[in-house]
Amino acid sequence: MARLAANRWTSAILPALLIHIPIGTVYCWSVFKQLIADQLNASPSSVEWAFSLAIFFLGMSAAFAGPMVEKNIKRSALVSMICFVVGFAGTGVSIALHCLPGVFVCYGAIMGVGLGVGYLTPVKNLMLWFADNKGLATGIAVAGFGLAKAIASPVMEWLIGTIGLVAMFYVLAAVYAVMMLVGFLLIRRPAGWVYDPATSHVSRRTILRKPVFWGIWIAFYLNITCGLALISQEKDILHDVLQSFPQYTGLNQSELATAIAGVIGLVLAVDAVFNAAGRIGFSTISDHLKRRESVYQIIFVMSIAVCLLQVVLNSIDNALLWAVLAMLFLVNAGYGGGFSTLPVLLDQHFGTKTVSTTHGLTLSAWAFAGLSGNQLASFVVTHAPDQAHRYAALIPVITALYAVALASVTLVKQAGRQR
Template sequence: MARFTKNRWTSAIIPALLIHIPIGTVYCWSVFKQLIADQLHASPASVEWGFSLAIFFLGMSAAFAGPMVEKNIKKSALISMVCFVAGFAGTGVSIALGFLPGVFICYGAIMGAGLGIGYLTPVKNLMLWFADNRGLATGIAVAGFGLTKAIASPVMEYLIGSIGLVNMFYTLAVVYAIMMLVGFLLIRRPAGWVYDPATSYVSRVSILKKPVFWGIWLAFYINITCGLALISQEKDILHDVLKAFPQYAPLSPSAFAAAISGIIGLVLAVDSVLNTAGRVGFSTLSDHLKRRETVYQVIFVISIAVCLLQVCTNSIDRALLWAVLMMLFLVNAGYGGGFSTLPVLLDQHFGTKTVSTTHGLTLSAWAFAGLSGNQLASFVVTHAPDQAHRYAALIPVLIVLFIIALISVSLVKAAGKRVAVA
């Protein structure tokens, strides 16, 4: 056993972070999307497709890259680095040329492919190196993806202010290339592990035929969709709540905007921290539970409870701020926890030998949620009968979706128990 634990930090955790931290900057899109729109004389709505395509290609590339990751982790790490860095730098070139389709191609398709392959690459490796604490290991690595926004956003803002938007892309492309190259050089499987095609290969069709897979896929998809729907409305939610506070009434429009901006900045920072804490905390909790589905049940019950709490306080006293913040923070933590707990849940049902393939296929839910989450929120708030508090119409929809997700994962848990008994 000692040979499997020797150097596991330098062979698994550190390279995972060196890969996941750069690709996690996809969540920093809001820092520069308006600047891209201004520089290319395009509407923010049209530019937004760059991010949507990045998430879509992330999920779809992961869905197809699983077997490659199973077979050759070095190859997948290298391909991820090349695609991500080329796409990130290419985005800068596209902006410099004033070519919006180039942003879609580079940031969306090329960088998106690097995101998916890079996200998938370290996961099984961590589960092999940390066989006794698989949830904790994957949680720590995936936490790097979630925490990046808090770290990289101020760095990007500083670079944009000092050297400009295009040069920011070039500079960080070099930094990320170095980080991911070191990750590529360090990452390796445990000594004694050998790829066995006979046991490691699994037909994607056979996986897709299993109802358990679709139960997990649906629960994962709903968790991401609800998280993105709520996150996309955070500014409007806080604006609607705070404008009802009497202490803000005397403020001029500019002073009110400044106050809102400061509060939103603080909330987003806390969101990032709690997203990261959720990734580590929920996955670590799964290590101490008999059934991994229990963590998803906890996530969905908490999410339903805080959404119901917000609805109740809104009907009683104009949406108390503490209830709104509790909803935002805990749903965000569960959003992060759903990502980190997914690999060990799939391991429980399909086995470690094929986890890269099953994990990749399940991440296709991320691709579709990336397209549907924001659109769902936009549709609901646009058609809300009370436009003064249009965000409130979104909460009941989220409650219904979380209930469906809870039912889905509960059925998966029941099926797993039957198999275990048999």
């Protein structure tokens, strides 16, 4: 039994973390995006497309990599390592050459493919090794993706301050290459597992014709869209709220800026913890529920509740800050939980044998949400009738989208019960 447990950790959990922690640093984009813009003499909005492309290629590469992961997990781990490391290092080369298109190609396209294939690679393996606790296993590994920002952001800032932006990309590319190489060497299927094309292969067209798939896809897409819309604006939301906070009214501009920056930094760190906790917590809860859709219902009801709370308390200064913090923390937890619970939800409807293919296809929602989430937030904020409280206009829109997501997953649950 001890040997089995060790094999589970060394053949599934550990390699999953060694792959997911490096690729999860895509969420550290805000650490250096302004520095890239400054060095390339480009506008931040134009540089921002590198991140959007990375998320888009993540989702689309995952959508097409499913059959490869089903057939050969070693190959997919190797492809992920090569694409991610080459793309990350190539981003440094592009910055050194002052080539913005190179950043788009390396960080957006090449690294994006590494992200998608790498994200998908460990998932089915974890579900095979932990057949009795699939949610917990995927939650622990995917938590590495969520925690990567909290781990890597301070390291990146230190490296940038010590050796410079370009060298930071080179050093971390080498570190991530070693981590992902070890993950590639360790990862393996359980003894006795054999790829059977007759049962493991499923036509993408067959999956795409099923209404249940689209119900899950819509709920997943809206959860990411709402999460990204809010997360992309959280610094500005906090800045606006804290500026009018009674405790800060007596400070001069310099003191106010320092105090606000400190609070925002702390909130963002706590955000990462809630994101990771949501990935582990919600997926673990799903192991103890009859229907996996129930976790998504909990996530959406919770998200709607904290958004409505913020709307109700919007005019009360002291209460508003706590309402905003509750909204940011719990939406982040639900955002993370939506990712970790997705594989076991798909397993419930389509079976473990084809979960890599169905999971990959559903992750295409991440690609489109990566393009629409930030843009939705920007559009709503820019066109808000009351520019003095422009960020408050975003909350009702997010609440309505969460309601649609709740309706979609509820229909999926009813369909599953009928079957």
